[in-house]
Amino acid sequence: MALEIPEVVIDRLPIYTRALALLQRQGRNVVNSQELGGRLGVTPAQIRKDLSYFGRFGKQGRGYNVKRLLEELHQILGITREWSMVLVGVGQLGRAILGYDGFAPQGFRIVAAFDVDPDIVGDMVNGLEVKSVAQLQDEMPDLDAQIAIVAVPAANAQEVIDALVECGVKAILNYAPIAAHAPPDVRIRDIDPVLGLQSMTFYIKEGGTTS
Amino acid sequence: MALEIPEVVIDRLPIYTRALALLQRQGRNVVNSQELGGRLGVTPAQIRKDLSYFGRFGKQGRGYNVKRLLEELHQILGITREWSMVLVGVGQLGRAILGYDGFAPQGFRIVAAFDVDPDIVGDMVNGLEVKSVAQLQDEMPDLDAQIAIVAVPAANAQEVIDALVECGVKAILNYAPIAAHAPPDVRIRDIDPVLGLQSMTFYIKEGGTTS
DNA sequence: CGCAATCTGTGATTGCGTGCACAATGTAGC
DNA sequence: GCTACATTGTGCACGCAATCACAGATTGCG
Ligand SMILES: NC(=O)c1ccc[n+]([C@@H]2O[C@H](COP(=O)([O-])OP(=O)(O)OC[C@H]3O[C@@H](n4cnc5c(N)ncnc54)[C@H](O)[C@@H]3O)[C@@H](O)[C@H]2O)c1
Ligand SMILES: NC(=O)c1ccc[n+]([C@@H]2O[C@H](COP(=O)([O-])OP(=O)(O)OC[C@H]3O[C@@H](n4cnc5c(N)ncnc54)[C@H](O)[C@@H]3O)[C@@H](O)[C@H]2O)c1
Numbered sequence: 001m002a003l004e005i006p007e008v009v010i011d012r013l014p015i016y017t018r019a020l021a022l023l024q025r026q027g028r029n030v031v032n033s034q035e036l037g038g039r040l041g042v043t044p045a046q047i048r049k050d051l052s053y054f055g056r057f058g059k060q061g062r063g064y065n066v067k068r069l070l071e072e073l074h075q076i077l078g079i080t081r082e083w084s085m086v087l088v089g090v091g092q093l094g095r096a097i098l099g100y101d102g103f104a105p106q107g108f109r110i111v112a113a114f115d116v117d118p119d120i121v122g123d124m125v126n127g128l129e130v131k132s133v134a135q136l137q138d139e140m141p142d143l144d145a146q147i148a149i150v151a152v153p154a155a156n157a158q159e160v161i162d163a164l165v166e167c168g169v170k171a172i173l174n175y176a177p178i179a180a181h182a183p184p185d186v187r188i189r190d191i192d193p194v195l196g197l198q199s200m201t202f203y204i205k206e207g208g209t210t211s
Numbered sequence: 212m213a214l215e216i217p218e219v220v221i222d223r224l225p226i227y228t229r230a231l232a233l234l235q236r237q238g239r240n241v242v243n244s245q246e247l248g249g250r251l252g253v254t255p256a257q258i259r260k261d262l263s264y265f266g267r268f269g270k271q272g273r274g275y276n277v278k279r280l281l282e283e284l285h286q287i288l289g290i291t292r293e294w295s296m297v298l299v300g301v302g303q304l305g306r307a308i309l310g311y312d313g314f315a316p317q318g319f320r321i322v323a324a325f326d327v328d329p330d331i332v333g334d335m336v337n338g339l340e341v342k343s344v345a346q347l348q349d350e351m352p353d354l355d356a357q358i359a360i361v362a363v364p365a366a367n368a369q370e371v372i373d374a375l376v377e378c379g380v381k382a383i384l385n386y387a388p389i390a391a392h393a394p395p396d397v398r399i400r401d402i403d404p405v406l407g408l409q410s411m412t413f414y415i416k417e418g419g420t421t422s
Numbered sequence: 423c424g425c426a427a428t429c430t431g432t433g434a435t436t437g438c439g440t441g442c443a444c445a446a447t448g449t450a451g452c
Numbered sequence: 453g454c455t456a457c458a459t460t461g462t463g464c465a466c467g468c469a470a471t472c473a474c475a476g477a478t479t480g481c482g
């Protein structure tokens with residue numbers, strides 16, 4: 001029914017979710033688009049427009065019921081269920097990711113970790129035994145994981161991504177600093193702190209007056 | 212002169228830089244907008260348009276000289292010099308960041324690390340002594356760091372950011388999952404893997420046909 | 423040395439997301 | 453229950469960014 005929802009809209013929904021979750025922890029029951037927008041640096045109209053793609057969740061004169069809207073957003077984003085993920089690359093970053101306690105509360109669980117280094121394979125990291133990446137094809141069918149996190153060096157990232165795609169993975173969180181390629185039905189999100197730094201320096205490189 | 216360059220354009224320049232650096236390592240001297248676009252998943256016209264904001268770097272009939280264009284982009288982004296950064300929050304993530312060897316080659320150097328935990332203050336991490344965050348105001352003037360990385364828990368992130376802004380920091384790479392606030396002359400880039408995951412699940416939640 | 427081929431730089435055009443403004447609708451108070 | 457008020461949902465207009473399309477420049481070749 002809903003004809004083509006812009007990707008930018010989808011990208012904003014998790015922000016709304018995060019803010020609503022905070023409001024809920026603070027005991028708030030209702031919030032209007034103005035306050036929510038103020039907290040997020042987003043126009044109230046933008047929030048209302050975004051939500052209107054999916055239904056009518058607010059009440060005129062009142063605002064939005066925090067609990068209700070949060071549930072709706074969870075439904076929309078598909079985060080009512082728990083998602084299993086696999087991690088490839090158990091180096092410095094991979095270990096920080098395995099130890100990160102921010103995934104589980106949001107329903108994302110790492111169920112297996114793979115590495116190529118024989119010195120690392122077999123290690124227990126955060127209650128998970130590191131497996132050989134050679135066994136990826138064998139292990140994946142049992143894991144029922146549609147999401148993968150890639151934390152291998154740039155030089156090996158594309159081949160790892162190809163292998164994951166081959167195994168049926170549908171979403172990839174890629175930490176390697178490369179322009180990764182994947183079929184259109186596989187979503188990729190890149191995380192590269194250097195890109196962020198390099199774009200910020202443009203603005204601060206000389207007492208810039210670029211608002 | 213250059214009338215207002217869109218922020219999206221600035222955000223793409225580091226991507227171009229990254230791809231060009233790779234081409235250079237591969238020994239390529241020239242590249243045209245079509246090939247560059249193919250590697251990055253960007254329209255050739257987009258690349259040419261973006262670059263045209265800053266000058267004319269290509270040659271008709273040939274393409275772009277890789278070395279030359281890379282230098283120009285470095286100039287534009289302000290990454291010819293070395294940038295000093297401070298890190299606040301030396302936990303699991305903070306240590307991974309300190310150990311990350313991807314910053315230095317791009318000219319970003321962490322010159323100081325701060326934490327609030329007395330058990331951590333004094334530790335040597337990657338050749339850097341962790342200092343107390345209480346000394347932030349005192350230490351900053353000597354460090355000449357305009358960039359900060361924030362890797363503290365969400366609950367403390369805003370106060371840390373406020374303190375950094377107070378110290379004259381002009382760019383912040385924020386890993387805490389909050390909607391941070393700062394004056395307009397301070398740039399913030401957020402890195403939150405969960406947001407990426409939550410937007411991807413929208414598309415994969417049911418054999419979705421959303422191209 | 424001229425012609426064909428190539429690819430840039432950019433004005434023109436299209437398309438899409440943002441913000442506006444108001445009608446519709448629900449709330450609270452009396 | 454009626455009135456005054458608050459805030460949503462949304463059609464519409466605007467503005468900006470992506471794409472198109474071509475003139476102009478450069479190269480290579482015969
Ligand atoms: N450490 C950070 O803070 C950080 C931040 C952002 C991005 N990154 C990126 O994340 C990636 C990993 O960084 P790191 O610091 O953890 O590096 P690392 O060298 O510590 O770890 C990389 C791991 O990947 C493994 N590996 C290599 N090839 C593999 C393959 N084909 N299959 C499976 N495993 C393989 C290696 O054995 C190693 O254990 C790099 O691309 C880096 O640029 C790291
Ligand atoms: N670990 C990851 O992979 C990861 C990934 C993405 C985001 N994050 C985010 O990064 C932040 C840090 O994560 P972590 O896993 O390293 O947590 P952590 O608890 O291991 O580390 C946090 C550190 O911050 C310090 N700290 C707390 N308050 C402080 C203050 N006011 N000033 C200075 N230091 C202070 C603590 O003493 C601790 O050492 C969190 O907000 C987390 O959500 C972590």
